[in-house]
Amino acid sequence: MLFGMVCALGAAVCFGTATVFQAVAAQTAGTGGGGEAALLLRAVRQWRYLLGLGLDGLGFVFQIAALRSLPIYAVSAALASSLAVTAVVAARLLRVRLSGTEWGAVAVVCAGLAMLGLASGPEGKEGGSDALRYVMLGVAVGMLLLALAGGRLSGRARALVLGLGAGFGFGVVEVTVRLIDSLAPADLLTNPATYALVIGGGAAFILLTSALQRGSVTTATAGLVIGETIGPAAVGVIWLGDRTREGLTWLAVLGFAVAVAGAMALARFGEAPVEEPAAEEPVA
Structure with a gap:
């Protein structure tokens, strides 16, 4: 520890x-x-x-x-x-x-x-279920779609929404590291968590860049901190046995x-x- x-x-x-x-x-x-x-x-x-x-x-x-x-x-x-x-x-x-x-x-x-x-x-010693792996992949894809649509958002809440999205993307990375239990190429290619990690991390960087360019840095970063801490912590305690x-x-x-x-x-x-x-x- x-x-x-x-x-x-x-x-x-x-x-x-x-x-x-x-x-x-x-x-x-x-x-x-x-x-x-x-x-x-x-x-x-x-x-x-x-x-x-x-x-x-x-x-x-x-x-x-x-x-x-x-x-x-x-x-x-x-x-x-x-x-x-x-x-x-x-x-x-x-x-x-x-x-x-x-x-x-x-x-x-x-x-x-x-x-x-x-x-x-x-x-926690729990490896996580296949359902959780697919949920993480779904969240990662959702954040990627938000990243692609980020330029169309408007209003004062834009920076907060994009910052939260970036936080969720980085949170997916934190969770999926725990869901990858084998580094063998065949296992990596068949594990949904692998794709969730790559897509979530990429979407997070796009969202964070967009958030910092399109609104308040303070608001965007506050959303980022909330998104990358509370959600992943809850997943770890509830589903991974932390x-x-x-x-x-x-x-x-x-x-x-x-x-x-x-x-x-x-x-x-x-x-x-x-x-x-x-x-x-x-x-x-």
Whole structure:
């Protein structure tokens, strides 16, 4: 369990730090002309963007390792804490000023994760039914359809809906990692959870990008945190046998709520602030 919590926190550190490096790279890449393809080509030529991608990949490896040894509710809360990492790294590298409330939210996230670490039991031993695998595939396909229709949504609720959709997509990834019990090629190809993982993850990235482009970053990220924590945690407890240590259910529930609330207070860091150019000296 200690190994799993270390991996979960490692994933949060990787994802949160990657956000800052990619934000800086995207700002620099956006100074040229051309469309989205040209923007991406300029971004991937920068070491910060490539470092961010590498950190994302390492974070995903940590996430898988954590999900194999910890309950989903503990891992999902730890991943939501990546917003706290982004805030701290942005304050250090980009000199972004955090308010006293935001520093307090970082401390709240840490306190919530500490409570979860103390209360979490081992991962559930139930492998999940075929029906659950198909349900996850259905949810993943639904999120993909939402991603394809995202540009047609309008109104103030658009960012929240897209953010929630992204959270559900990432939640599908968290659950399906537990539903894949064999890595043999033949088993992977016949397991609906494999397709749910790929489709859900792809839809989540599309939805999150659309949400951040089409509405409030804070609203979209709040929806993301809700979607990727509460649903997967419930699935883990109800269908996969996730439990807490004997007599510490109350502490796990409290820690989960505290960590998620602290992460939502830092929702503006869902898209990391970028470094502002220095003001030019007036010409005498």
